[in-house]
Amino acid sequence: MIDIKDLSKIYIVGDERVHALDHATLHIYPEEFVSIIGPSGSGKSTLMNIIGCLDVADAGSYYLDGMPIESYTENQLAAIRNRKIGFVFQNFNLIPKLSAEENVELPLIYQKVKRAERAVRVKEALERVGLTKRAKHLPTELSGGQQQRVAIARAIVTDPKLILADEPTGALDSKTGHEIIDIFHELHSQGNTIVLITHDNDIAKQASRSIHILDGKTTEVKL
Amino acid sequence: MIIAFKMAIRSIGSNKMRAALTMLGIIIGVVALVVLVSLTSGATDSVTDAVSDLGSSMLTVTISDDKGVPITLDTVNEWMNESAVGEIAPYASSSATAAADGTSGEVTVYGTTPAYYDIQGLQLAMGRWLKTSDVENHTYVCVINEATAEELIGYTDCVGQAITLNGVRYTVAGVLSDEENSLTSLVSSGSMVAYLPYTSLIRLADSLTEEVTSFCVSAPENGTMDEVEAAMTQLLMERFEDDDDAFEVSSQSVLEETMGSVTSTLTILLGGIAAISLIVGGIGIMNIMLVTVTERTREIGIRKAIGANRRTILGQFLMEAVVICMIGCVLGIFLSWGILQTVNTVVSSLKMTFSLNGGVVMIAVAFCFLIGIVFGLYPANKAAKMKPIDALHYGG
Numbered sequence: 220m221i222d223i224k225d226l227s228k229i230y231i232v233g234d235e236r237v238h239a240l241d242h243a244t245l246h247i248y249p250e251e252f253v254s255i256i257g258p259s260g261s262g263k264s265t266l267m268n269i270i271g272c273l274d275v276a277d278a279g280s281y282y283l284d285g286m287p288i289e290s291y292t293e294n295q296l297a298a299i300r301n302r303k304i305g306f307v308f309q310n311f312n313l314i315p316k317l318s319a320e321e322n323v324e325l326p327l328i329y330q331k332v333k334r335a336e337r338a339v340r341v342k343e344a345l346e347r348v349g350l351t352k353r354a355k356h357l358p359t360e361l362s363g364g365q366q367q368r369v370a371i372a373r374a375i376v377t378d379p380k381l382i383l384a385d386e387p388t389g390a391l392d393s394k395t396g397h398e399i400i401d402i403f404h405e406l407h408s409q410g411n412t413i414v415l416i417t418h419d420n421d422i423a424k425q426a427s428r429s430i431h432i433l434d435g436k437t438t439e440v441k442l
Numbered sequence: 443m444i445i446a447f448k449m450a451i452r453s454i455g456s457n458k459m460r461a462a463l464t465m466l467g468i469i470i471g472v473v474a475l476v477v478l479v480s481l482t483s484g485a486t487d488s489v490t491d492a493v494s495d496l497g498s499s500m501l502t503v504t505i506s507d508d509k510g511v512p513i514t515l516d517t518v519n520e521w522m523n524e525s526a527v528g529e530i531a532p533y534a535s536s537s538a539t540a541a542a543d544g545t546s547g548e549v550t551v552y553g554t555t556p557a558y559y560d561i562q563g564l565q566l567a568m569g570r571w572l573k574t575s576d577v578e579n580h581t582y583v584c585v586i587n588e589a590t591a592e593e594l595i596g597y598t599d600c601v602g603q604a605i606t607l608n609g610v611r612y613t614v615a616g617v618l619s620d621e622e623n624s625l626t627s628l629v630s631s632g633s634m635v636a637y638l639p640y641t642s643l644i645r646l647a648d649s650l651t652e653e654v655t656s657f658c659v660s661a662p663e664n665g666t667m668d669e670v671e672a673a674m675t676q677l678l679m680e681r682f683e684d685d686d687d688a689f690e691v692s693s694q695s696v697l698e699e700t701m702g703s704v705t706s707t708l709t710i711l712l713g714g715i716a717a718i719s720l721i722v723g724g725i726g727i728m729n730i731m732l733v734t735v736t737e738r739t740r741e742i743g744i745r746k747a748i749g750a751n752r753r754t755i756l757g758q759f760l761m762e763a764v765v766i767c768m769i770g771c772v773l774g775i776f777l778s779w780g781i782l783q784t785v786n787t788v789v790s791s792l793k794m795t796f797s798l799n800g801g802v803v804m805i806a807v808a809f810c811f812l813i814g815i816v817f818g819l820y821p822a823n824k825a826a827k828m829k830p831i832d833a834l835h836y837g838g
């Protein structure tokens with residue numbers, strides 16, 4: 220599913236060169252639940268942005284579903300993000316002016332799904348995260364945990380092959396965090412590929428496989 | 443498309459004050475354009491109506507090709523018996539040197555028949571107008587206007603005096619008053635004019651012959667100008683072998699034509715000034731759209747992350763700019779309508795009515811649309827070009 224070899228990303232800040240990713244290599248197979256763990260500043264988010272086609276690497280190769288991502292145009296990448304990938308961010312990244320429902324609907328609009336079908340799928344997605352009752356609420360009217368559920372619903376509404384979550388529990392208390400992780404387990408059991416980024420060992424352990432990242436270098440850890 | 447429209451409405455609605463102020467620029471521009479142009483065209487219409495009321499009570503016919511059957515005074519008399527035709531006065535003009543008591547000057551000399559007086563609506567100050575017998579006997583009488591009397595003789599009360607035209611002696615039979623507000627005085631105020639019997643002028647001027655090449659026609663008491671025009675055209679067609687190039691029947695006075703061109707220049711000028719204010723409004727839109735795009739960088743990042751491509755983002759912001767413009771445009775048109783209604787009640791005594799000029803409303807709508815596109819394009823493109831990752835991390 221994901222095939223990354225010798226991926227490097229270098230930021231130049233002033234005179235300094237920061238190797239956010241340094242020859243990172245990893246494979247993720249379909250229907251896996253993989254966690255990527257590492258301390259703060261180790262390059263986790265950088266890696267996820269590249270996997271999610273939001274950013275491009277400076278060197279190395281990245282194949283998603285056998286397709287070489289480097290050679291795609293911006294519009295093709297947008298289509299890939301839209302159809303193949305579902306994002307869950309640490310800070311939720313919901314659009315504040317839109318209600319929960321409308322936030323979830325947005326990726327479907329970009330896919331040009333018909334109105335009636337959109338309504339059905341949005342309802343379904345909100346049901347899966349247990350938030351049907353809050354469909355009309357604006358993000359500001361929801362708790363952090365509820366906002367993250369909306370974000371998850373938005374990620375899964377398009378039935379993406381890959382769900383990327385960057386510290387989805389980072390802004391939540393541990394109880395709510397557990398509930399969110401439970402949703403990911405459920406999604407995994409339904410056949411989704413999940414890549415979950417965290418700096419929390421307990422959460423990382425719940426995945427079927429864990430990849431360690433430190434100073435931009437990846438190592439596989441068996442749990 | 444519909445969704446993009448709804449999104450645009452919502453995001454405009456989320457900052458009503460700002461949207462309203464931005465629209466104000468467009469509203470003022472539209473009002474300026476629509477009201478100014480409607481007012482000028484309204485005023486033009488009523489003035490033109492007034493002018494044509496004055497001038498169009500007669501037809502002017504000119505013959506350019508007589509096809510071997512020239513029109514004579516007899517033909518004219520014959521035509522005057524037609525029921526649909528009122529009076530007909532043939533006329534010819536020439537210029538001559540007039541002299542009296544040692545003063546001399548150039549006068550325009552018209553040769554015509556008695557009917558001319560009524561058709562043209564002339565006014566005598568004193569004396570008499572030309573008579574049928576004058577025309578029949580080529581008498582040496584003339585009717586001059588006040589300007590000529592004062593210029594040549596020195597006073598108006600000069601009936602019976604003699605003047606010479608190109609050395610030939612004529613007796614002044616009457617003096618016409620130079621009416622202040624008559625159409626003729628507008629065109630030829632202060633110029634010297636003398637009227638002779640048609641037949642006398644032909645003797646005076648070598649270049650003129652018995653053949654009538656121009657004449658004016660009035661409507662009968664209970665007929666309309668349109669009927670006269672139709673009847674006249676038919677008579678002429680019959681005479682000239684159905685060749686409508688041989689003659690020209692016109693009911694529009696020169697004055698009317700001149701006025702038309704003056705007012706259309708005025709309309710274009712005012713419209714142009716108003717259009718400039720619309721462009722200023724457009725710059726306001728561009729400014730606010732740039733602010734909006736910067737403010738919503740994060741939103742753009744989110745939208746791109748979940749799959750919006752360049753075109754979608756471009757379309758979204760362009761739609762916003764166009765919607766602001768069009769709402770401003772519609773409000774502006776309504777406001778203009780209100781203003782024109784108010785003007786109407788205020789000036790109701792002037793017998794002028796101003797209504798929205800359909801053409802300028804169309805132009806305003808098209809122009810606003812164009813401004814939305816042109817001034818929305820740069821900000822929208824700026825939004826569309828953002829890299830998703832940069833946009834997403836903007837401002838934390």
Ligand SMILES: Nc1ncnc2c1ncn2[C@@H]1O[C@H](COP(=O)(O)OP(=O)(O)OP(=O)(O)O)[C@@H](O)[C@H]1O
Nearest residue numbers: 230232237239258259260261262263264265266418
């Ligand atoms: N836009 C940027 N410009 C310069 N340096 C950057 C930029 N983004 C990331 N970095 C650097 O790259 C390194 C990796 O950053 P990254 O955000 O991937 O860390 P992370 O593992 O996600 O950390 P955290 O757990 O705190 O989120 C850091 O040293 C950071 O300073």
Ligand SMILES: [Mg+2]
Nearest residue numbers: 263264265385
């Ligand atoms: Mg991070």
